[in-house]
C-alpha cells in the first residue's frame with residue numbers, strides 16, 4: 155500500500171516535473187499565474203531584454219488592482235502618472251505577449267485574489283503562483299497558491315515552472331461554532347496571535363475541523379488569505395460540495411464530461427487518514443472573541459475586552475523592545491483598555507474581507523445607524539462584481555445612509571498605493587490584513603479586525619464590541 | 628547576477644523582530660516599471676524624517692554603518708508583501724548579505740535571485756553578531772560562502788549552513804531561467820501528460 159500522504163504532498167507530487175536534489179527542491183509545474191501592474195513590470199522587461207517569450211500565455215490572467223483610483227466615478231486616465239505608467243505597461247505587455255487583461259474599466263476588474271476565483275480561473279488541485287503574498291487565498295478552493303517575487307514571475311512566464319522547495323506541513327484544527335459577532339477573521343487572527351507572525355514560517359497550513367467545514371467559501375478565503383500573516387507559504391482546505399457549488403456556473407468552469415471527470419478527481423483531494431503532519435495546532439472556536447490588533451504586527455492582538463499590554467511585564471528583552479516600539483508608534487498607553495482607543499477612520503476593504511458576504515454582514519450592523527461625528531468611513535468592495543451585487547441588494551444605500559463612502563473596487567487603503575492614504579497620526583479601524591508601520595500611509599496607525607467590528611467602531615468612534623450591537627436578536 | 632564568493636564589509640545591527648517589506652521599501656517607491664532608483668527608498672521612513680533630512684538616530688546613517696555591506700537582522704525579517712523592490716533596494720544600498728535567525732519565505736527567495744546571501748544562524752552566534760555589530764571596532768566581517776564561514780575581527784570563525792542548490796546558485800551567480808530551460812523538453816512532456824490526464828487544468 156502506498157504511504158499515506160497529506161493533501162499538500164499530493165499537490166506537489168502531482169506537479170513535480172523533476173526532483174532537483176535531496177533537500178526537497180523540485181522543478182514544480184504551475185497551472186495558473188495571476189499578474190498585477192506593480193510586481194510584474196520588471197519581469198516583462200527581463201523577458202524583453204533576453205528575447206524570451208511567455209511560454210503559456212493562456213495560463214496567465216492580468217489584473218490592475220493596486221494603483222487604480224477607487225473614486226466613485228472612474229475615468230480611463232489616472233491622476234497619478236506612476237500608476238498610469240504601470241497600468242499602461244501592463245496593457246502593452248499583455249498585448250505583446252498575448253495575455254488576457256482586466257483593466258481598470260473592465261466590468262470584471264477587482265482585487266486579483268477575488269477576481270480570479272470569481273471567473274473560475276482557479277480550480278481545486280491547481281498550483282497557482284503570483285506576484286502577491288496573499289495568493290494563499292486560493293487554498294480555500296483546494297488549490298495550492300503562493301506568492302513569488304518579480305524574478306520568479308519572470309522565471310514562471312518563461313518556463314511555466316518554478317524551482318520550489320517543499321514546505322513542512324502544519325495541520326490547524328478548528329472545531330466548534332464561532333459565536334455571533336465572531337467570524338473567519340477572528341479565527342485566523344486567533345491563530346496568528348497563538349503561533350506568532352513567524353509561527354508558520356516554512357510551513358504550509360491545512361485547516362481542518364468543523365468550524366472550517368461549516369464556513370462558506372468566502373470565510374475559508376479570509377482564513378487562507380491571512381495565513382500568510384503567520385508566515386505560512388501556503389494554506390489549504392480540502393475542497394467539498396460547497397466548493398463545487400461555488401464553481402459550478404462561473405465563466406471558466408469546465409462543463410459537461412470534463413466537469414464530471416474533474417469532480418471525480420477532486421474527491422481525492424484530501425489528506426489520507428493516517429497522513430503525518432510536521433506540526434499540529436488546535437484552536438477552540440467556541441471561546442472565540444472578536445479580536446483587534448493594538449500593535450504593528452498582526453500577532454499583536456487582544457480580545458476586544460482586553461488591554462494594551464504592559465511591556466514591563468514582558469521578560470524577554472527583545473520582545474519588550476518590540477512592544478515598546480509598537481506602542482510608541484501606535485500612540486497608546488500601556489494597560490489601557492482597547493475599547494478606549496478612538497479612531498479617525500474606518501476602512502472596509504481588501505482581499506481579506508470585502509466580499510459580498512462581508513458586506514451583507516456589515517449592512518446588518520449599519521442599518522438604521524450612523525457613523526460617529528469626526529470619523530471618515532469608507533467601503534471599497536473587493537471587485538466590480540461585488541460592487542454590482544451589493545447595489546442589486548440595496549446594500550450601498552444602507553452604507554451611504556450610515557455615512558460611509560461607497561467606492562469602486564481595488565486595493566485602495568489596504569496598502570495606500572493609489573492615493574487613498576492616511577496622514578501621520580491618523581488611526582484606522584480596518585478590515586485588512588496588515589497593521590505594519592506606514593502600511594496605510596506614513597505614520598498612520600492601523601487596527602485590524604473583522605468587518606463587522608470595523609462597522610461597530612465607525613458607529614461609536616472608538617473600538618467597540620460588535621456583540622453589543624447584535625445582542626438584541 | 629553578481630556572484631558571491633568571499634565578501635568583506637561592515638555589519639550593522641537591525642535586530643527588531645518582524646521588520647516587514649513595507650518598512651524596507653515603502654509604497655511610494657513601488658511606482659516604477661524598472662529597478663532603478665530604489666536606494667533612496669530603502670528603509671526610507673527610518674532613514675529620513677518628514678522633511679527629508681537624514682535621521683541621525685538611525686544606525687545606517689551613522690559612521691561606520693553608513694558603509695555597511697551586511698545587516699544583522701531580527702526574526703522573520705522581510706515578512707509581509709512579496710515586493711522584490713525591497714531586495715533591489717537593499718542591493719542598491721550596497722547590502723550583500725543578511726545575517727539573521729529567520730527570514731520570510733518569499734523574501735528569502737527574492738534575496739537568492741538577486742545575489743543577496745541570507746543566512747539563518749543559531750541563536751548564540753546571532754546574539755554575538757548583534758553585540759559585535761554595535762561596536763565600531765568589531766563591526767567588520769568577512770563572509771566566505773564556499774567555505775561556509777564568517778571571520779570576525781579577532782580572527783575567530785563561525786560556521787554557517789546553506790543548502791547546496793542555493794549555495795551553488797549564489798557562488799556561480801548563474802541565471803535561474805537558463806538553468807531551468809535545460810529541462811525545456813522535459814517540461815513539455817510533463818505538460819502534455821498533465822493536461823491529458825486532467826484536461827480541466829489545461
Ligand code: SF4
Nearest residue numbers: 288504505565568569
Ligand atoms: S487588497 Fe491589500 S493585501 Fe490584498 S492584494 Fe491588495 S494590497 Fe495586497
